[in-house]
Amino acid sequence: MQNAATQTASVNTADFVQNETFTAANVTVRTQNGTTVSAPNTVAKNDATQQALSADTVLVRADALFKERERFEGAELARSNKALYKLLMQVYELFEAAREDVKCLKAAVKTMSDKLKERGVKIQSNTPALTVFVRYVFNSDRKRAYAYTQTLMAAIQQEVKPAGLATFIESQNGVEECRKQLIKKDETVTKEAELKAAGADVSDELKSMRAVTTVSLPAASVSFCDGAEFAFIVARSLGNGEFELLRAVPRSTKAMHSSAVKELAKDLIVQRAAADEKAKAQAADQSVKDAAKGANLKVKATATLKELQTA
Secondary structure (H helix, E strand, C coil): CCCCCCCECCCCCCEECCCCEEECCCCEEECCCCCEEECCCEEEHHHHHHCCCCHHHHHHHHHHHHHHHHHHHHHHCCCCHHHHHHHHHHHHHHHHHHCCCHHHHHHHHHHHHHHHHHCCCCCCCCCEHHHHHHHHHHCCCHHHHHHHHHHHHHHHHCCCCHHHHHHHHHHCCCHHHHHHHHHHHHHHHHHHHHHHHHHHHHHHHHHHCCCCCCCCCCCCCCEECCCCCCCCEEEEEEECCEEEEEEECCEECHHHHHHHHHHHHHHHHHHHHHHHHHHHHHHHHHHHHHHHHCCCCCCCCCCEHHHHHHC
């Protein structure tokens, strides 16, 4: 496959076998400085992440996967999900091996990004490095690449090893369902738990907090039903934190109480998020300093191109 970034010479289609290895035959790359790099003939899948890779070797293997993807799409992919899952597994495996060394990953991602730009694919600084690998091999549109990337991210979050990826995807009824179900489940569970915790905090605070003021509303009376604890006052907002109190709602119910607490909990979550963002901004400055000290440490799976540049 010819390209301007690495001036690849000849790349024969990789032969993928079922004995937990893959073979890239007669694959060589000539870099811009004239150095010729050959991919290892056989790499054991289970040992891939244990071998120190160079960026050129990563590109050789990615190019081989690119060619294999073309073959699958032309002959097998439409008929075989297993072929797709196998290719996704090999992309996942290659990414995991590359991120063992930040320098290797940075160089590989930069070359891939340059080649993708030549293909007309826009890569931004907040693009996850894993997405670059996926788009490079699959040469797909953003929506499809996102689905594949999220599926691999889900596997990483569930600590699924590359060898178990196909089983994992099949257990979730396919790539798209895997992505949607896991993201939806994760987001829903997280939000519900966060809202419940914030609601409990609001209820505790309301029971113990001191009143801002005490007012008397003529002829006002409130009946409490089904466990309601608080009365509700209709007020007109004047802005700047000022209100005109108009009437007391004559009947207070548990549903009204729950709704009010829920809205207060949402506001509390927003306030906490703002505080977290401030803390993250401060932590980011520290992480840049830490990255300089630990340049050879394994890169996190969610690293973006911008984060790689500071590593």
